[in-house]
Amino acid sequence: MIFGTYGGRYVPETLIPALDELTVGWEDAKADPAFHAELHHLLTTYAGRPTPLTLAERFAPGKRIYLKREDLLHTGAHKLNNALGQAVLARRLGKHRIVAETGAGQHGVATATVCARFGLECVVYMGAEDMRRQQPNVERMGLLGAEVRPVEFGTKTLKEATSEAIRDWITNVGTTHYLIGSCVGPAPYPEIVRDLQRVIGDEAREQILAAEGRLPEAVVACVGGGSNAIGIFYGFLEDEDVRIVGVEAAGAASLGTGRAGVLHGARSSVLADEDGQIADAHSISAGLDYPGVGPEHAYLRDIGRVQYVGATDAEALAAFRDLARAEGIIPALEPSHALARARELDEDLILVGLSGRGDKDLAEALRHLG
Amino acid sequence: MSKTLVVYLMAGPDTPDLARAAVDGGADVVEIGFPFSDPLADGPVIRRAAERALAQGMRTRQCLDVLARTHALLPGTPLIPMTYSSLLEAYGWERFAEDVAAAGGSSMIVADLPAGERPSLRRVQLVAPTSTDERIALAGAETDGWLYLVTIAGTTGARGELSPALPSLVERARRLVDAPLYAGFGISTPAHARAATELADGIVVGSAAIEAAENGPQALRDFVASLRAAI
Numbered sequence: 001m002i003f004g005t006y007g008g009r010y011v012p013e014t015l016i017p018a019l020d021e022l023t024v025g026w027e028d029a030k031a032d033p034a035f036h037a038e039l040h041h042l043l044t045t046y047a048g049r050p051t052p053l054t055l056a057e058r059f060a061p062g063k064r065i066y067l068k069r070e071d072l073l074h075t076g077a078h079k080l081n082n083a084l085g086q087a088v089l090a091r092r093l094g095k096h097r098i099v100a101e102t103g104a105g106q107h108g109v110a111t112a113t114v115c116a117r118f119g120l121e122c123v124v125y126m127g128a129e130d131m132r133r134q135q136p137n138v139e140r141m142g143l144l145g146a147e148v149r150p151v152e153f154g155t156k157t158l159k160e161a162t163s164e165a166i167r168d169w170i171t172n173v174g175t176t177h178y179l180i181g182s183c184v185g186p187a188p189y190p191e192i193v194r195d196l197q198r199v200i201g202d203e204a205r206e207q208i209l210a211a212e213g214r215l216p217e218a219v220v221a222c223v224g225g226g227s228n229a230i231g232i233f234y235g236f237l238e239d240e241d242v243r244i245v246g247v248e249a250a251g252a253a254s255l256g257t258g259r260a261g262v263l264h265g266a267r268s269s270v271l272a273d274e275d276g277q278i279a280d281a282h283s284i285s286a287g288l289d290y291p292g293v294g295p296e297h298a299y300l301r302d303i304g305r306v307q308y309v310g311a312t313d314a315e316a317l318a319a320f321r322d323l324a325r326a327e328g329i330i331p332a333l334e335p336s337h338a339l340a341r342a343r344e345l346d347e348d349l350i351l352v353g354l355s356g357r358g359d360k361d362l363a364e365a366l367r368h369l370g
Numbered sequence: 371m372s373k374t375l376v377v378y379l380m381a382g383p384d385t386p387d388l389a390r391a392a393v394d395g396g397a398d399v400v401e402i403g404f405p406f407s408d409p410l411a412d413g414p415v416i417r418r419a420a421e422r423a424l425a426q427g428m429r430t431r432q433c434l435d436v437l438a439r440t441h442a443l444l445p446g447t448p449l450i451p452m453t454y455s456s457l458l459e460a461y462g463w464e465r466f467a468e469d470v471a472a473a474g475g476s477s478m479i480v481a482d483l484p485a486g487e488r489p490s491l492r493r494v495q496l497v498a499p500t501s502t503d504e505r506i507a508l509a510g511a512e513t514d515g516w517l518y519l520v521t522i523a524g525t526t527g528a529r530g531e532l533s534p535a536l537p538s539l540v541e542r543a544r545r546l547v548d549a550p551l552y553a554g555f556g557i558s559t560p561a562h563a564r565a566a567t568e569l570a571d572g573i574v575v576g577s578a579a580i581e582a583a584e585n586g587p588q589a590l591r592d593f594v595a596s597l598r599a600a601i
Contacts, residue, residue: 008485008487009481009484009487010455010487011410011482011484012410012411012481012482012484012496012498012501012502012520013484013485013495013496013497013498013501013505013509013520014498014499014501014520014523014524015500016484016500016501016505017500017501017502017505018500058589087417123554153417153418153421154407154421159408163408163410165526166409166410167413169409170523170524170525171523171524171525173500174523175501259460260459261456261459261460262454262455262456262459263408263456264408264410264483265410265482267455267459270456272456272460273429273460274460275429275430275460275461276406276430276457276458276459276460277406277407277424277429277456277463278407278408278456280465308468369540
């Protein structure tokens with residue numbers, strides 16, 4: 001559960017027994033065919049897996065860019081893969097209350113959805129600034145029966161929402177499962193979320209082999225906390241000839257410009273000053289607006305297996321508009337960062353993780369596009 | 371045996387004067403918070419105090435300077451920095467411990483570094499009502515001087531009642547640990563202090579002391595004296 005020197009469990013003592021319980025519970029679940037059967041049933045009959053692979057010919061003429069369509073998953077983003085798996089796990093652990101953080105609101109909606117599906121109490125912490133930017137998702141969570149608690153201090157974004165969710169978990173740890181939304185946090189969370197998201201990469205690998213008879217030359221995904229990226233990358237990590245590229249928001253490049261630090265329970269690469277104080281991230285995309293990143297991404301960067309680059313707000317907005325106009329697909333602003341870099345790569349056969357759909361971003365994107 | 375009273379102050383320019391006021395009021399030990407931007411274990415009072423301290427420029431070097439100046443003023447009072455791992459990661463774990471000792475710190479507390487992690491870093495360990503017997507024994511074996519009993523599953527800050535989880539935590543820790551046991555989190559009134567010290571060997575008062583200190587050294591001294599009178 002340590003990725004090189006990254007990861008670990010930098011949390012108050014109160015949570016350690018719960019993390020131990022979660023570790024054992026996850027090992028038991030992974031070894032239990034009934035868990036896999038239940039999750040597979042939910043993913044196919046409720047979530048809509050497998051998601052298709054779409055060739056985006058008009059978006060990138062002269063290239064063969066395939067989009068892994070997590071935007072077509074129920075609730076509109078890859079987040080549901082993780083939320084469903086953790087909800088099943090929480091029930092196995094006997095927890096009836098779920099607490100979660102959300103940035104763009106996609107993880108909050110996915111969590112509210114699975115809680116409605118299983119009759120679990122659901123509390124979602126969300127920064128007040130993000131609630132403004134992602135109002136439709138706030139309304140969806142409310143309709144689904146979740147309580148959205150605004151976080152009004154600090155940056156009022158995902159960083160503070162995550163801290164408040166962890167504080168809630170510390171306070172209610174006996175009854176509550178913390179359904180973390182990305183491959184961050186104390187061990188074993190980064191591993192659990194990765195294992196639940198790797199269905200993206202495993203499916204995509206089979207699909208592109210079926211479509212093209214060969215592996216892609218490059219795989220590209222956006223990285224905030226990094227869960228859709230780790231999921232799609234895991235299908236190709238051992239294929240040494242496949243170039244793997246993670247795309248961060250330029251103003252929230254925890255891997256590109258960060259330093260080793262400790263945030264939200266794990267040692268990873270974080271945006272921090274020389275004293276270890278966490279810095280503010282800046283991105284038009286609420287889902288990438290986070291100064292930390294999953295510890296396994298820091299490890300994959302250090303060993304050189306994955307290359308991490310940045311895309312600016314303007315580049316992401318241009319890709320957002322171009323995919324809508326060229327393909328009739330409105331992507332979320334988060335994977336628009338991946339689209340922006342993918343079309344500039346030298347490689348011709350490229351797989352891009354289209355992690356979510358852009359309905360939630362219309363107001364914010366149109367305000368900037370004019 | 372007299373009970374130990376530990377008072378928490380957030381590092382700032384006036385910490386030496388406030389620490390002297392706390393000691394005048396009857397504090398035996400002073401914890402000095404080195405502020406962190408994302409303090410997971412802290413409730414709103416200490417979180418806001420940390421935000422103010424950071425806005426005043428209280429970074430690690432400035433905090434060490436405050437520690438040294440407080441030690442110069444109160445050479446007989448144990449001073450214990452309390453902070454988070456991110457500061458040590460940035461400063462260098464060993465270098466941090468060395469510089470705390472050089473500035474007069476008698477130990478330290480790292481709120482998000484549980485027992486078993488980095489055992490070579492000598493510090494006061496914390497246990498909580500959720501801790502298993504195995505973890506209490508481990509923390510007791512690794513702790514530096516005394517063991518910090520977190521009275522409640524939760525963050526720092528005042529509560530209406532003393533945690534009902536404290537008696538069984540004290541009972542288990544007595545059985546498993548030789549070190550003195552000081553209870554903290556949610557102890558904010560003389561009544562809490564009296565009830566907690568009927569069980570534990572001492573108490574730690576944080577958020578309530580921060581709030582008293584906001585009204586100046588005299589208010590802090592009076593508050594601490596009210597706690598001292600109760601134990």
